[in-house]
Amino acid sequence: MQNKGLVKLFALLFGLVSIYQLSFTFKANQIEKEAKTYAESKFQDSEAINDAEVRYLDSISGQEVFDLGIANFTFKEVKEKSMNLGLDLKGGLNVILEISVKDILKGLANNSKDPAFNKALADAEELQKD
Incomplete structure (x- = not known):
């Protein structure tokens, strides 16, 4: 019990790093949902929706979309730092x-x-x- 402060410090640091890493995933998912909503509002055809969504995301890839106060990130950087979700987490595969x-x-x-x-x-x- 002598190192309680050290354990709390490591737990706090671990929590902060986890939140920092997950924030990129949350922001990327939020922007992708916005792109999907935008594309669905403009088109009815599924192929046109997919194309519009890709064009929208491509058009904002160089824009700053995430401000942490100490650094700004473009959508491309946010997407690179976000976690890759497998098909099981996206609901696309059940085997x-x-x-x-x-x-x-x-x-x-x-x-x-x-x-x-x-x-x-x-x-x-x-x-x-x-």
Whole structure:
């Protein structure tokens, strides 16, 4: 308990650095939502919406969009510093991997022809169905 102050200092620094890093992601997402809203207000066709959104983001890439008080950042810099969200976080991908234990065991046994092994696999498969 002697180093409570040091632990609190590191926790505070860690929190500040985390907020700093995440602020770029929040700002980039906010600007991308604005671009999407702008594009949807101008066009109805999905391809035209995507093109307008890309053009909008490209047009502001050199403009200062984020002011932290100590530094100003352009959209391009904000986007480079933001976290890359995977498809699972964007809601674009949902995959379930189903593995057959029987096939794995056969593969590990080099497709053994041993009758006792094959009977044990068949019995186990039968018990799983119940």
